[in-house]
Amino acid sequence: MKHVNYREVESEAVQMEGARGVRVRRLISDEDGAPNFCMRRFELEPGGSTPRHSHPWEHEVYMLEGQGTVMHEGVEEPFLPGDVVFIPPDSEHCFRAYAGSPVAFLCLIPVSARQ
DSSP states (O other): OOOOOGGGSOOEEOOSTTOEEEEEEEEEOGGGTOSSEEEEEEEEEEEEEOOOBOOSSOEEEEEEEOOEEEEETTEEEEEOTTOEEEEOTTOOEEEEEOTTOOEEEEEEEEGGGOO
8 A cells, every 4th residue: 555645756847848837746656556547646837838749548637726728639628626627548638727826636547658
């Protein structure tokens, strides 16, 4: 079993081209013995964004803090804390934080997709 506060997990800058002000904490992964899913906490600085990208696995996202927009296949929608977002495989997407609002969200992906 693993039981930690998320603040105890190292925060790393996201190095993907196009990422601005994004950090990730790999909360649970195959390194912890999880055979199926990885749980990551993303933190966006005010005005920060993940890059526009796509990949062959789904994302299951739970918005924890802040406000911004999620773009899916060219359409942007606002999000608030408590919102849930499903990004299907192979669809272009990105998350953006509003200028005055840091954002945090949980993102679950298959272990096989761990980056």
